Amino acid sequence: MVQFARCNALLSLALDASGKGCRYVAKGASGDDVLKDMGDHLQSVHQVNPTDMKLNIMASTKATRS
Numbered sequence: 001m002v003q004f005a006r007c008n009a010l011l012s013l014a015l016d017a018s019g020k021g022c023r024y025v026a027k028g029a030s031g032d033d034v035l036k037d038m039g040d041h042l043q044s045v046h047q048v049n050p051t052d053m054k055l056n057i058m059a060s061t062k063a064t065r066s
């Protein structure tokens with residue numbers, strides 16, 4: 001089971017580095033891994049403080065069987 005969260009579920013108007021809608025998906029074996037992966041992404045690509053988004057990331061993290 002893999003946990004994942006979509007960037008555009010957190011930042012609906014987020015643009016990626018090339019100015020297109022951000023389709024980044026953070027993945028990990030646990031919620032903490034997703035939180036770390038997405039936190040790094042938010043900070044480096046969107047200049048968003050991941051601490052502010054922590055609860056939103058956790059709320060939008062889902063599990064998949066693939």
Ligand SMILES: [Zn+2]
Nearest residue numbers: 007014022024
């Ligand atoms: Zn993004």
